[in-house]
Amino acid sequence: MNPLAIIGRATLALIRTAGALAIFSVRGLMAALAPPWYLDQLRAQLLRIGFFSLPVVGLTAVFTGAALALNIYTGGSRFNAEQFVPDIVVLGITRELGPVLASLMLAGRVSAAMAAEIGAMRVTEQIDALKTLSTDPFRFLVAPRVTAAVICVPLLVLVADIIGVFGGYAVSTQTLGFNGATYIRNTMNFVTNWDVISGLIKAAVFGYIIALMGCYHGYNSRRGAQGVGRATTNAVVSAAILIFAANYVLTTLFV
C-alpha cells in the first residue's frame, strides 16, 4: 500500500474529526448560553459531577500533597532547603497538581460516564426520540453537562487545593518534624491569590474539556455495545491528552 496514501487518509480523518469537534463544541456552547435551559437536568449533573466526585478528588489530593511534601523534603535536604516544603507544596498543589490531577481523575470518572450514558442513548434511539419530542439533544444532554462541569470542576479543585495542602501539612508535622503553626504561617505567607485563581481558571477549562469529550464521543457513538465501549475509551483518552495540552498552554500564559 502506498505510504503517502495512508498518511493522506490519516490527515484527512484528523481534519474531519477536528472540524466535527469544533462544530460540536460551538453547538454545545450556544446551547449552554441561550435559553431554553433545562434546570432539573443541570441540577442532576451538578450533583453527579460535583458532589459525587468529592471522595475521589479528596483522596487524590491528600495523597498527592503528602507525597509531594516527602519528595520536596528529600530534594530540599540535599542543599539544606527543607524549610521550603510548605511553600513548594502550596505552589505545586494550587498551580499544577490540584487542577491537573483532579481533572484527570474526573476525566476517568465523569467523561467515561457521560460517553457511556449518551452512547447508550444513541444506540437505543433515545437521542432520535428526543428530536421527535421537539427537544434539542444539545440543549437537553450536552448543555447541562458542559455547564455543570465548568461550574463544578473549579469548586472541586478548590477543595483539592485545601485537602492537598493538608496532606502536605499532615506528613510534614507528623513525620518530618515541622511545627504546625509555622507550617501554616509559611504556607499563607507564600501563596498568592493568583496562584489559586490561575489554578481555578485551568480547572474551568479542564471541566469544559472533560464534558465536551464525554458528550462528543457518546453522541457520535455507533454500532452497539462495542461502539459505546470505544466511545468511552476515546472520551477518557482524548480528555486526558487535551488536559495535558491545555495545561501546558495555560501554564505558559500564566507564568
Next chain:
Amino acid sequence: MADTPKISLRGVYKSFGSNHVLRGIDLDLAAGRSLVIIGGSGMGKSVLLKCILGLMHPDKGTICIDNEKVNGLSGRKQAKVMAKFGMLFQGGALFDSLTVWENVAFRLLYADGMKRKQAREHAIAALAQVNLEADTALLRPAELSGGMQKRVGLARAIVARPQIMFFDEPTTGLDPITADVINNLIRRQVSALGATAISITHDMVSARKIADEIAMLYEGKIIWRGPAKDVDHSGNPYVEQFVTGSETGPIKVMAG
C-alpha cells in the same frame, strides 16, 4: 384543499457511500389514512421513515407535510414540524433515567412547558388509553416487560394528540398475543385521533391489521401499493413472495 396529501414525497434519494438505499421514492398519503410499508430487512424502510421524520436528510428530493417542504429544516422550525408527529420506536426508546409518567409526559414537560402536576395527569390518562394502570406511572422503563414498554412508547406518542403517527416495527420481539394487543391499540388510537399513520414492518399479521393501504419497498423503490385487502392477491410476484414468505421467487435473499 381536500385533495392535498398530508404527507408527500417526490424523488427522494438516500445513499450511504456506494449503498444506494432509496432510489427515487414518490409517495402521497391522504389525511387520516394508515399506510404500512412492508419490505425485507435492509431494504430502506427505516431510512425512509427517518427521512420523513427529519432524523436523516435525503440526498435529493422533497418531503412535504401539509404542502410545506420539511426536509432541510433545523432548530425551532424543525421542532414545530415535530410537534405534529408521534413516533413509536422499535425498541421503545424510553428514557431510562426517567419514570414511566415522565417518559409519557416528556413533550408536555420539556417542549410545551406544562406544569408537572398537570402533565402527570395527562400521562396517566394516556397510560389508561393503552390499558396500563396508574401504578405503572412511577416505575422505571427497565422494570417493564417488552410489551409494556411498547405500550408506554405508544402512550408517549399519543399524549400530545399528534396529527401524524409513525410506527417502526411495532410488534417486533413480541409474542403473538401481545403483538395483537399492540396492533389493536395502534388501530384504536390512530382512529380515535383521526391521525395519519405510517408504519413499517415485515410482520404481515400486523400489516393487515393496522393498514388501510400497504406499500412494498424493494431495492429503494416502492414497487407496489394498494388497499390492505388486496395484498394477498396483488398480482405482483415480489409482493406475493414476501407475503407467503417463500424462499423461491424474484427476491434474492443472501444465505446466512
